[in-house]
Amino acid sequence: SADKVATTTSEPNETEHAVISTFDLFSVGIGPSSSHTVGPMRAGVIFVSDLADMNLLDRVHTIKINLYGSLALTGAGHMTPQALLGGLEGDDCETVDPPSVPVRFEEIKQAKKIHLGKNLLKTLGANVDGKPITEGKVIDFDYDVDLxxxxxxxxxxxxxxxxxxxFDKEGEMLATNDYYSVGGGFVVNGALATPSSSSQSPNTEPDTNAPERLHNDSEPSAHPIDWGENVFYKQIRRSEAEGGRRAGSSPTVEGLLPQVEAASPASSHTNDLSPTASSSSPTAEKLTTRPTTGPPFPFRNAxxxxxxxxxxxxxxxxxxxxxxxxWNRPEVVHEKLIKIWTTMDExxxxxxxxxEKTxxxxxxxxxxxxxxxxxxLRGVYRGAALPGGGGGGKAQLDGPGIDTTPPRSGGTPLDLVNPMTNPRTRIIGNFNHPIMPCPPRRTNFPAIDYLTCYAIATNEQNAAGGRIVTAPTNGAAGVLPSVLKYCFEFIFDDDPVRDLTNFLLTASAIxxxxxxxxxxxxxxxxxxxxxxxxxxxxxxGYVAxxxxxxEKVLQASVIGIEHNLxxxxxxxxxxxxxxxxERNALGAVKAVTAAQLALAGDGKHSVSLDxxxxxxxxxxxDMHTSYKETSLGGLxxxxxxxxAIPDC
Structure with missing residues (x-):
């Protein structure tokens, strides 16, 4: 029943560290949802690439897709089918042109055909054994029947x-697999199950008991590593992920720590996180001496x-x-951080x-x-306020999509405006009453106004299926960009790259x-x-x-989550x-408030982040299923x- 949806939130494994790549936590994708759009698209690519790697793609005649749980209940509004079918055609969520996804979806529905793996060559480059990937396979696909x-x-x-x-032409199953979109664009999957191994690549080790193992309710579900390892990374192929990222666990966290002497405050040099930072000092050599089994400084909790x-x-x-x-060279870390920010800013x-109006x-x-x-922008010349401004025609001065209504200050003088064409708002209330009515007025909280505008802009783009940074999900993708944009415009000073690096890496740790x-x-x-x-x-990130x-960074995180439980x-x-x-706008304002409270304190808090x-x-x-992305309760x-007009 629906009441059983999403009741598997489990205890974390005590031998597993929390470290994943920052660039798996923050990844570029498309809206509107990381779990219902980005995840399904990635699942589609994983499935069809496995078929190609096992030399099964050319034998496929039909495909059947079932959506369960929250994906079934809210997937239509989250563009799940559009993303999933795009993934089956080989589209990569980071590079696909967002407007093309719904267009191609309608083409598939009308033609009743889908081109499996059409874009795999562009997405993956080659087969798992190094051979070129085929151009895919066009098969019949009736959306109303096969999904x-x-x-x-x-x-x-x-x-x-x-x-x-x-299935093949005779209707015999060639392969099957289950995928779980666990949030933030991460997809967990078991091994691809096939009836036999006669057609398999020697580099593939399928688990033919995967369906039974995945669907056995009696099996403990304590941790995803028991039934799928790629919760720790976002590579399409397991073989492309470094071993530590595939496992995420170790006998003891302390066992992974290199023997490094604690640096004294006077000798600490690592405040410079830029890729050009010197690594020639003894301290730097110690910090960059890392074991091959995993990250040098693992942590499992706060x-x-x-x-x-x-x-x-x-x-x-x-x-x-x-x-x-x-996992990445310093210059690659730098490039990826810049890419995350530029995508957010764009x-x-x-x-x-x-x-667009709606x-x-x-x-x-x-x-x-x-x-x-x-x-x-009231009181500001529009062209000067926009990037590249300061000259040009009316379009450049106004900026695309910007309301050009004359502001209260600047523009047309107020004494020259015809009062009959712009009547004042009527004040509601009896002037003979002991409590006088108040005229409409607007308070001015610049920080709140900017945070609100940035967050709403981001999430409106997300809702429209635009290019987005999962941070840490798409549904919440406006909070971090809003606060970070505010920092760029009003806080960062002489070294914005340093501050950007500190913000994103600190936020990713949380x-x-x-x-x-x-x-x-x-x-x-x-x-x-x-x-x-x-x-x-x-x-x-703001506190950092x-x-x-x-201590204050962790305290700010506590305040931030406490009031969202x-x-x-x-x-x-x-x-x-x-x-x-709107909730993203409120989240951005809450984040800054939480940070200010933490900065005003001493780092001590009654509630720890753990x-x-x-x-x-x-x-x-304990939450009821109705309030877990099922649209079965609440608002x-x-x-x-x-x-009357369904959104299909």
């Missing part, structure tokens, strides 16, 4: 379940992270940076400049970011802790797993760039629009949505 919404049914391990099976910082005399960002060097810009879907939600941005200790999936933990976690991450100690995920019509867009994460995990376990059922 089924399994309402009320749930696969054992997670609410966001996908089952894909392929307490062990803080212990690493104190023992090694490192900031949280420096710990994450040293771990990241296990998303905000696209949101404030967008000329968002896609039957709700016809009005876009507000352009008008909010226009209000921020995200890792929540991913290991609780969940990033709204289907498991409601919106506290998305906006709640994003708020804690943004608060941590303002020079806060690791129990936050429901109940989107109207299953779309990431109401209340999701306690807060435990509370979140237990709250997620989703209280508000009656017109259904």
């Amino acid at each position: 089924k919404w399994m309402f009320g049914q749930v696969l054992p391990h997670h609410s966001n379940g996908i089952r894909m099976s392929v 307490a062990s992270l803080l212990r690493q910082c104190k023992t090694r005399n490192l900031t949280i960002a420096q710990v994450v940076y040293e771990n990241e060097l296990t 998303c905000i810009r696209a949101g404030v400049e967008n000329e 968002l896609p879907g039957p709700l016809a939600v009005r876009r507000r970011a352009p008008s909010l941005y226009a209000r921020l 995200g890792m802790l929540f991913k290991r200790g609780a969940t990033l999936s709204a289907a498991e933990g409601g919106c506290m797993a998305e906006v709640g976690v994003a708020t804690a991450m943004a608060a941590a 760039v303002l020079g806060g100690s690791p 129990g936050l429901t995920c109940d989107p109207l019509n299953g779309q990431v629009q109401i209340p999701c867009i 306690d807060a994460i435990t509370a979140m995990r237990e709250t997620a376990r 989703a059922t209280a508000v009656k949505v017109p259904v």
Whole structure:
């Protein structure tokens, strides 16, 4: 029954560290959802690439797809079918042109054919054995028959379940596998199950008991590593992920630590996180001497992270940076961080400049970011306020999509405006009453206004299926970019690259802790797993760039998540629009408030971050399914949505 959806939030494994790559936690994709759009697209690519690697793709005649749990209940509003079919054609969520996804989806539906693996060559480059990937296989695909919404049914391990099976001309099953989109774009899958191994590549070791193992309710589901390892990375092929990222565990965390003497504060040099930082000093050599079995400074919870910082005399960002060097060279880390920020910034810009009046879907939600941005530009010459401004014609001065209504100050003098063409707002109330009515007025909180505008711009783009950075999910993708953009415009000074690096790496450490200790999936933990976690991450990054100690960073994260515990995920019509867009704006403001409170304190807090994460995990376990991205309760059922024009 639906009441059993998303009840598998489990205790973390005590021998497993929390370290994953920052660039798996922050990844570029498309909207509107990391678990319902990015995850299914990645699952489709994994499935079809496995078929190609096992030399089965050319034998495929038909494919059957089942969507379970939350994917079935809200997948239509989250563009799950569009993304999944795109993935089966080989589209990569990082490089695909977002507007092409719904267009190609309609073409598949009308033609009743799908081209499996059409873009695999571009996405993967070669087969697992080094041979060129074929151009794929065109097969019949009737969307209304071959894709089924399994309402009320749930696969054992997670609410966001996908089952894909392929058959030959005789109707015999060639292969099947189950995939779980566990939040943040991460996809967990078992080994591809096939009836025999006669056609398999020698490099592949399929588990022919995968269906029974995956669907056996009696098997403990204590941790995803028991049934699929790639919760720790986002590579399409397991073989392309470094061993430590595939396992994520070790006999003891301390056993992975290199024997490095604690650096004294006077000799610490690692505040410079740029790729050009010197590595010739003895301290640098110690820091870059890392074991091959995993990251040099693993941590499993906030307490062990803080212990690493104190023992090694490192900031949280420096710990994450040293771990990241296990998988990427310094210049690659730098390039990827810049790419994350530029994608975030372009998303905000696209949101404030967008000329569409409403968002896609039957709700016809009005876009507000352009008008909010226009209000921020009151009294400013528009061309000078926009990048590349300072000259040009009217279009450049106004900026695309910007409201050109004359502001109260600047533009047309107020005494020259005809009062009959612009009447004042009528004041409601009796002037003879002891309590006089108040005229409409607007207060001015610049920081809140900017944070709100940036967050709403990002999430409006996300809701429209645009290019987005998963941070740590798409539904919460506006919180971190909003706070980071505010820092860029009003806080960062002489070294913005240093501050950007500190912000993102610190925030990612907090995200890792929540991913290991609780969940990033709204289907498991409601919106506290998305906006709640994003708020804690943004608060941590904000404190870090303002020079806060690791203790204050963790305290800010606690404040950020404490006041989001129990936050429901109940989107109207299953779309990431109401209340999701505004909720990101509130999350950004909360993050800055939490950071300011932490900076004003001494780093001591009655509730530790580990306690807060435990509370979140237990709250997620106790929450009713209706409030876990199923649209079966809360706002989703209280508000009656017109259904005369379905959004297919």
